[in-house]
Amino acid sequence: MYLNRIKLDMTNRETMQALTSPNRLHGAIESCFPGERIRKLWRIDTLGGQAYLMLLSQSTPELDTVCRQFAPPGEGWESRPYDALLNRIEPYGVWRFRLTANPTKSLHNDNGRGRVCAHITVAHQKEWLMERSERGGFLLKEDEFDVVHSQWLRFRKGTEGGRPVTLLSVTYEGILTVSDAESFKRTLTQGIGRGRAYGMGMMTVIKGMSP
Numbered sequence: 522m523y524l525n526r527i528k529l530d531m532t533n534r535e536t537m538q539a540l541t542s543p544n545r546l547h548g549a550i551e552s553c554f555p556g557e558r559i560r561k562l563w564r565i566d567t568l569g570g571q572a573y574l575m576l577l578s579q580s581t582p583e584l585d586t587v588c589r590q591f592a593p594p595g596e597g598w599e600s601r602p603y604d605a606l607l608n609r610i611e612p613y614g615v616w617r618f619r620l621t622a623n624p625t626k627s628l629h630n631d632n633g634r635g636r637v638c639a640h641i642t643v644a645h646q647k648e649w650l651m652e653r654s655e656r657g658g659f660l661l662k663e664d665e666f667d668v669v670h671s672q673w674l675r676f677r678k679g680t681e682g683g684r685p686v687t688l689l690s691v692t693y694e695g696i697l698t699v700s701d702a703e704s705f706k707r708t709l710t711q712g713i714g715r716g717r718a719y720g721m722g723m724m725t726v727i728k729g730m731s732p
Contacts, residue, residue, distance in 0.1 A: 522577060522578065522579055522602070522603040522604060522607070522710060523577070523578055523579075523580070523581055523582075523600055523601065523602060523603055524575070524576075524577050524600070524601055524602075524603045524725075525575070525576040525577075525578070525582060525584060525598055525599065525600045526573050526574070526575055526576075526598060526599045526600075527573060527574040527576070527584060527587060527588060527591065527592050527596075527598040527599075528571065528572075528573055528592055528593060528596050529565075529571075529572040529573060529574055529591050529592060530591060530592055530593040530594075530596075531570075531571065531572060533591065533593075535590060535591065536572075536590075536591045539591060540565060540572065541672075541674060541675075541676075542674070542675075542676040543674055543676065543688075543719040543720045544676045544677065544678060544686070544719065545676075546563070546565075546574065546591075546719075546720065547718050547719055547720075549586065549587050549590055549591070550563055550576065550582075550587065552586060552587075553576075553578075553582035553583050553584055553586070553587060554578070554580070554582060554583075555583070559578060559579045559580055560578075560579055560710070560711065561576065561577060561578040561579070561582075562576075562577045562578075562710075562711075562712045562717060562722060562723040563575060563576045563577070563720055563723060564621040564720045564721070564723040565621070565720055566619070567670075574587070574591065575723065575725070577603060577710070577723060581600065584597075584598045603710075606726075607706050607709065607710070610699060610702050610705055610706055610709075611699065611702055612699055612700065612701065612702050613698060613699060613700075614698070614699040614702075615696060615697070615698050615699075616696070616697055616698075616699070616726035616727065616728060617694075617695070617696055617726065617727055617728070618666075618693070618694065618695060618696070618697050618724055618725065618726045619692065619693070619694050619724070619725050620650070620692070620693045620694075620713065620722075620723070620724040620725075621690055621691070621692045621693075621720065621721060621722075621723060622650070622690075622691055622693070622713050622714045622716075622721050622722055623639070623688050623689060623690065623691070623714050623715045623716035623721040623722070624639065624640040624645070624646045624649035624650065624689070624691055624714065625637050625638060625639055625640065625649075625714070625715055626638055626639075626640060626645075626649075637715070639688070639689035640689075640691075641689065643667075643668045646668050646671075646691050646693075647663065647666070647667070647668065647693075650666075650693060650713075651663070653713060653714070654697070655700065656704070657704060657705065657707075657708040657713060658699060658700055658701035658702065658703070658704025658705030658706070658707070658708055659697040659698060659699055659700055659701075659705050659708070660697065660698045660699075660700050661695070661697055662696075665695050665696040665697075666693055666694065666695020666696060666697070667693065667694065667695060668691055668692070668693055669692050669693065669694045670690075670691070670692040671689060671690065671691045671692070672689070672690045673687065673688075673689055673690075674686075674687070674688045674689075674690055674719070675687050686719075688715075688716050688719060688721065690716075690720065690721060697726075708724060709724055709725075709726070712724070
């Protein structure tokens with residue numbers, strides 16, 4: 522697998538629209554893998570006021586078009602193999618993590634019909650992640666991670682006349698402990714929760730500094 526990073530042009534109108542309408546980025550990312558249907562995760566990171574597109578994929582993407590659309594003029598992208606990090610994952614390992622996800626709950630009415638709603642309080646957002654941690658191969662302590670950012674995203678699926686979509690993007694940061702190495706590797710490569718096509722579910726980890 523490969524982890525790719527593209528610096529985004531914060532002065533570009535198209536880029537700024539894409540940051541609040543992730544369907545634009547979804548379409549651009551899909552075009553990076555012509556003829557392929559492969560597993561991939563992506564998210565937007567903001568560091569020091571600068572936004573970056575992070576993309577994890579099974580094969581090397583063709584990112585020239587994405588750079589022309591959203592990166593500063595003349596900028597390329599950074600790419601590195603991800604297997605070296607995955608090979609370092611061991612039980613009881615302690616890592617700093619960052620995750621952007623869409624924490625949700627399912628509600629059912631008297632007719633048995635369900636609808637999916639976002640968790641809107643920090644307490645419920647943290648509880649949502651803790652409930653998924655064991656299955657995901659990691660352990661969390663409530664006082665060792667937090668929600669650092671949340672943002673509502675509203676757009677239409679597919680074309681401008683498509684179905685309206687509303688997602689709550691929530692970013693977590695903190696410390697975790699690996700409980701099951703193989704399950705945790707699946708979490709890193711397959712993601713957590715809903716909305717993965719729209720920049721949700723991608724967790725990254727690092728030792729000793731912010732991921």
